[in-house]
Amino acid sequence: MTRCLGPKPFNWPAAILVFGWIGFTAALLLGGDRLISPFRHGLPSEPLAWWPEMSIVGLLLIFTPLLLGGVAGGLPFRLKNSVRIGVGLVALGVFAFTAGVVWDANSGVALYSDQLVYRDAGFGQPLETRKFTDIRRTESSCLNVRERRSWTRKPRGGLTLDFGDGRRFEIWDRGGGWGDRGQEARFLVVERVFAAAGEAGAVRAPQRRSDGRAAFDSGCPARLANRLGVPLERVSALLVVDQSELRPDEYVVRSED
Numbered sequence: 001m002t003r004c005l006g007p008k009p010f011n012w013p014a015a016i017l018v019f020g021w022i023g024f025t026a027a028l029l030l031g032g033d034r035l036i037s038p039f040r041h042g043l044p045s046e047p048l049a050w051w052p053e054m055s056i057v058g059l060l061l062i063f064t065p066l067l068l069g070g071v072a073g074g075l076p077f078r079l080k081n082s083v084r085i086g087v088g089l090v091a092l093g094v095f096a097f098t099a100g101v102v103w104d105a106n107s108g109v110a111l112y113s114d115q116l117v118y119r120d121a122g123f124g125q126p127l128e129t130r131k132f133t134d135i136r137r138t139e140s141s142c143l144n145v146r147e148r149r150s151w152t153r154k155p156r157g158g159l160t161l162d163f164g165d166g167r168r169f170e171i172w173d174r175g176g177g178w179g180d181r182g183q184e185a186r187f188l189v190v191e192r193v194f195a196a197a198g199e200a201g202a203v204r205a206p207q208r209r210s211d212g213r214a215a216f217d218s219g220c221p222a223r224l225a226n227r228l229g230v231p232l233e234r235v236s237a238l239l240v241v242d243q244s245e246l247r248p249d250e251y252v253v254r255s256e257d
Contacts, residue, residue: 011072011073012086013069013072013085013086013087013089013090014069014070014072014073016090016093017065017066017068017069017072017089017090017093018065018066018069020065020093021063021065021066021069021093021097024097025062028062028101033052033101033104033105034052036101036105037052037105037106037108038105038106039052039105039106039107039108039110039119040052040108040110042106042127043110043117044117045112047110047111047112047117048111048112048113048189048192049110049111049171049186049189050108050109050110050111051108051109052104052105052107052108053104053107053108053109053118053120053121054104054107054121055103055104055107055120055121055122057100057103057121057122058100058101058103058104058121059100060100061096061097061099061100061103062096062097062100062101063100064092064093064096064097064100065093065094065096065097068089068092068093068096069093071089072086072089103121103122103123104121106119106121106123106125107119107120107121107122107125109169109171111171111189111193113192114131114132114133114196115129115130115131115132116129116130116132116161116169116171117129117130118130118169130163130167130169132193132196132197132200133196133199133200134163134164134200135161135162135163135196135197135200135202136162136163136164136202136203137161137162137164137202137203137204137205138159138160138161138162138194138197138202138203138204138205139158139159139160139162139205139206139207139208140157140158140159140160140204140205140206140207140238140239140240140241141157141158141159141173141206141207141214141215141216141239142155142156142157142158142215142216142217142220142221142224142239143155143156143158143215143216143217143220144156144217144219144220144223154227155217155220155221155223155224155227156173156224157172157173157190157220157221157224157235157238157239158170158172158173158207158215159171159172159173159190159193159194159238160207161193161197162202171189171190171193172186172190187228187230187235190238191234191238194237194238204241205241206241216239220239221235221236221239221240224239
């Protein structure tokens with residue numbers, strides 16, 4: 001049996017892949033995706049609001065270097081010193097990460113006063129438009145969400161636009177893409193789109209969780225109004241759906257036993 005004595009060799013492929021992935025991913029999350037976005041620079045005019053999108057394909061490609069770093073760390077001892085294997089893993093990781101960024105870079109959603117402009121992820125996808133007059137349904141939600149590394153819960157409002165042709169867009173709950181900055185301005189944009197949907201005769205409904213329950217936490221609208229610094233009535237107008245506004249298939253009436 002062969003035993004390897006002395007200090008273990010430095011696994012430079014794993015270090016480059018893991019720490020390089022952390023650095024570049026942090027740069028994207030901190031706004032780098034917005035700076036390099038061809039979607040933003042290709043818009044016909046300045047939008048009220050916009051955000052980049054991320055696809056499943058792009059996400060998998062971007063996470064590939066981290067997976068390859070795990071592979072490099074688990075290589076047998078005799079292979080960890082192979083320069084050819086190390087360079088190959090790093091090159092594959094760089095290629096996959098770059099491909100993931102490029103795949104998603106040209107995608108995004110932009111809101112204007114009367115329409116929504118978007119482009120799907122991928123190469124050669126067209127810039128498409130949906131008029132707010134074509135909105136057929138809006139779904140609202142309000143959840144108290146626990147953020148990462150925090151014991152406190154913050155209220156988060158959501159508004160999904162359904163255009164009736166299979167395309168759905170969440171315009172409020174953008175998570176990290178929106179961040180916590182400019183919430184009042186963001187609320188004004190959502191309020192404006194909601195008003196346009198109402199003028200178009202869109203049906204209102206609550207968003208549903210996977211188990212069918214409404215995505216609505218008690219007290220959330222009041223907390224959200226306080227966080228935004230706006231009257232509760234304005235927030236409730238967007239989020240609270242009265243039973244009289246629902247279609248028959250939106251709720252179930254239980255008979256008394």
